Amino acid sequence: METLTSLAxxxxxxxxxxxxxxxxxxxxxxxxxxxxxxxxxxxCYQELSEHFIRLIMDFEVR
Structure with a gap:
């Protein structure tokens, strides 16, 4: 099973x-x-979905 980080x-x-x-x-x-x-x-659902995708794409792994 993959971690959230590896999926991101x-x-x-x-x-x-x-x-x-x-x-x-x-x-x-x-x-x-x-x-x-x-x-x-x-x-609201659409806005949250779009925001979620943007957050995943901007996620910075350290």
Missing amino acids: IKAQKGDREAMVHLYQQFQSLLLKESTRDGGLDLD
Whole structure:
């Protein structure tokens, strides 16, 4: 099993499968944070998803 760090490094190098795997691991959190008043706020979900991808791409390994 790969670590989040190794998946992030692969995603930054263009490995689509790694990005999909990372996204799937955090999708339930993104959905939870996008729920308002008992319903899914699709705009919020999209914004969080885009932000998540940008964070992965900007992640700096030390």
